[in-house]
Amino acid sequence: MKIGITCYPTYGGSGVVATELGKALAARGHEIHFICYAVPIKLNKFLDNIYFHEVELYQYPLFEFPIYTDALASRIIDVARFNKIDIIHVHYAIPHATSAILAKMILGDKIKVITTLHGTDITLVGLEPSFTPVVRFGIESSDGVTAVSRYLREVTISTYNISREIEVIPNFVDTELFKPIKDAPLRKKIAPNGEKVLIHVSNFRKVKRVQDVVRVFEIVRTKLPCKLVFVGDGPERGDVENLCRTLNLCDDVIFLGKQEALNEILCSADIFILPSQMESFGLSALEAMSCGLPVVATNVGGLPEVVLHGETGYLTEVGNINRMASYIVELLEDRNRYREFSEKARERAEKYFDKNLIVPKYEQFYEKILNQN
Numbered sequence: 001m002k003i004g005i006t007c008y009p010t011y012g013g014s015g016v017v018a019t020e021l022g023k024a025l026a027a028r029g030h031e032i033h034f035i036c037y038a039v040p041i042k043l044n045k046f047l048d049n050i051y052f053h054e055v056e057l058y059q060y061p062l063f064e065f066p067i068y069t070d071a072l073a074s075r076i077i078d079v080a081r082f083n084k085i086d087i088i089h090v091h092y093a094i095p096h097a098t099s100a101i102l103a104k105m106i107l108g109d110k111i112k113v114i115t116t117l118h119g120t121d122i123t124l125v126g127l128e129p130s131f132t133p134v135v136r137f138g139i140e141s142s143d144g145v146t147a148v149s150r151y152l153r154e155v156t157i158s159t160y161n162i163s164r165e166i167e168v169i170p171n172f173v174d175t176e177l178f179k180p181i182k183d184a185p186l187r188k189k190i191a192p193n194g195e196k197v198l199i200h201v202s203n204f205r206k207v208k209r210v211q212d213v214v215r216v217f218e219i220v221r222t223k224l225p226c227k228l229v230f231v232g233d234g235p236e237r238g239d240v241e242n243l244c245r246t247l248n249l250c251d252d253v254i255f256l257g258k259q260e261a262l263n264e265i266l267c268s269a270d271i272f273i274l275p276s277q278m279e280s281f282g283l284s285a286l287e288a289m290s291c292g293l294p295v296v297a298t299n300v301g302g303l304p305e306v307v308l309h310g311e312t313g314y315l316t317e318v319g320n321i322n323r324m325a326s327y328i329v330e331l332l333e334d335r336n337r338y339r340e341f342s343e344k345a346r347e348r349a350e351k352y353f354d355k356n357l358i359v360p361k362y363e364q365f366y367e368k369i370l371n372q373n
Contacts, residue, residue, distance in 0.1 A: 001031070001086050001087065001366060001370075002033070002083060002085050002086050002087075003022075003025060003030055003032055003033070003085070003087050003366070004033045004034075004035050004076060004079055004083075004085045004088040004089065005019075005021070005032060005033070005034050005088075005089050005090075005091070006018075006034075006035045006036060006072065006088065006089075006090045006096045006099070007034075007036060007040060007090075007092065008036075008092060009036045009037065009039060009040040009041060009043075012203055013118060013119070013284075014091045014092045014119075015040055015041065015042070015091070016042055017116075017118070017148070017172075017283065018040070018116075019034075019040040019041070019042035019043050020042060020172070020174070020355070021089075021172075021359065021362060022034060022050060023043070023047060023050065024355055024359045025359065025363070026048065026049035028359070029049070030049065031049050032051070033050075033051045033052075033079055033085060034051070034052045035053045035055060035076055035088075036052070036053075036055060037054065037055040037057060037068070038054070051083075053075060053078075053079045054075075055071050055072050055075045056071065056075070058071060068095065069095040069098060069099050069102075070099075070102075072095070072096070073102040073106070074103075076088055076099060076103035077103045077106055077107060080103065080110070080111050085111055086111065086112065086366075087111065087112045087113075087114055087366055087369065087370065088100045088104070088112070088113050088114070089114045089116065089366075091115075091116045091118060092116075092117075092118055092121045093115060093121040093122065094131060094134070094135060094138075095134070096115070097113070097115040097135075097138030097139065097141075097142055098137070098138050100113045100115070100142075101113055101138060101142065112143040112369050112370060112372075113141075113143050113144075114142060114143060114144040114145070114146065115138060115139065115142040115144075115145050116146045116148070116169075117146070117147045117148070117152055117153075117156055117280075118148055118152075118280060118281075119148070119278075119279070119281065119301075120280075121135070122152060122155065122156050122160075122280070136160045136161070136162070139156065139160060140162065143369050143372065144365060144368070144369040145166045146166065146168070146362075147166050147167070147168055147169075147280075148169070148171050148280060148302065149168065149280055149281045149301070149302030149305050150168050151280065151302040152280040152281070152301070152302060153166045153168050169358060169362060169365065170281065170305070170352075170358060171281050171283045171286060171353070171358075172286075172353050172354065172358035172359065173283075173353055173354065174354075175290050175349055175350050175354045175355070177263055178262075178263045178287050178290035178291050179263070179290065179291065179346075180267060180342075180346065181263075181264065181267035181291075184268040185264075186264055186265060186267075186268040187267075187268035187269075190227055190229060190269075191226075191227050193225065194225075195226050195227050195252075196224060196225065196226040196227070196270045196271070196332050197226065197227050197229060197268060197269040197270050197271075198213075198216075198217055198220065198228050198229070198270065198272075198273055198328065199228075199229045199230075199231065199265070199266065199269035199288070199293075200229075200230055200231070200273045200274065201230075201231040201232055201262065201266075201272075201284045201288075202232050202234070202274075203232055203233070203234040204235060204236040204240065205234050205235060205236060206236060207277045207278055208234075208274075208276050209275045209277055209298075209318070210230075210236050210237075210240045210275075211236070211239065211243055212275035212319065212321055213230075213240075213273050214228070214243050214244055214247065214249065216273060216275070216296075216321045216324045216325045216328065217253070217273075218247055218249060219325035220325050220328050220329055221249070223325075223333075224329065224333065226252070227252050227253070227254065228254070229254045229256060229265065229269060230253070230255045231256050231257075231258075231259050231262065231265055232257070232258060233257050233258050237255070241255065262287065263287070266287065266288050266291040266293060267292075269288075269293060270332060270338075271293060271294055271328050271331060271332065272284070272285060272288035272293045272294070272296070272313075273295075273324065273328070274295060274296070274298070274303070275298055275318070275319075275321070275324065276297070276300060276301075276318075277298075277318055278300050278301050279297075279300060279301045279302060280302050281303075282297065282302060282303045282307070285297055285306055286349060286353055289307070289313075289345035289346065289348060290345075290346060290349035290350070292343070292345060292346045293345060294313045294314075294338065294341040294342060294345055295307045295313035295314075295345065296314050296316070296324050296327050296331075297313065297315055297316075298317070299315035299316060299317065299318075300318060303315065306353075308344070308348065311348075312341060312344045313341065313345065314327040314331075
């Protein structure tokens, strides 16, 4: 198949999943055309069967902001015409679904449009009154729609009064890349005296409640020697750094910023913390589990579909930092229980979320949509 993929090229779950999906499909012999305003972060080297087409944002004094939706639609039309694209697979409903549907109409229905819903496009941005009708139109007008969790499918149907079928295809992980590394070299630099290591990975947005990570660490630190590692960057990072200074934690907290070799960093830690207000899936938690890390997270959204409470980690109420800290201390002080959780976390990632299990589901969905009248 010849497949066009549009996603946001920045750090974030939707862009990572879209890029990794394209790479996996290309490895399986499909011709993949990424149509984005910049090269996706994870598309950092030449790969056979993958092509990149930049969406040029036209600047003109009359327009206060670049007209991205129209520019994207025009680029999709151009790429589809000259490369005989079968399917345009857009990730994130706003505004990608609208652009793809407009392109399809102009092309005379010669392509199929598949929209994958990832989370905040439905549960946050899409709820803005000015966007809601457009989001609903994009979902209803796509040839096929997928959601990354059962939770996201149900909230989409109820919130936007959707009558069409939405297929659940969960996010996936490369378990050969994200796998436990015994005696990870980086660990000696992070915890030279054998301290336990807690880690959080995110885009530092308000919904992630990153300050709660610091508060949890402050409590755990009174119980046993430990270090805290932050990976990522975003609008809340400055506030989080200031909180660490206020609480005199800076000597034991490390901010690594955005990193490519995430698997090596995860394997240098013991526990993954994710205290989000909302997660439609929790890709970072899955990647941690694949590396053998138990996850302590909030019981929200799609996270219970990934993290099994009392088996691969623990789930708590949003904002309950004392319970999170208690669970972490319990795991770190009980070596046998920790080993059991670690093994089950890895096993769950392999059994249910390995890319070799999930990518074929997308292929089957593509075939189903292409065979529709």
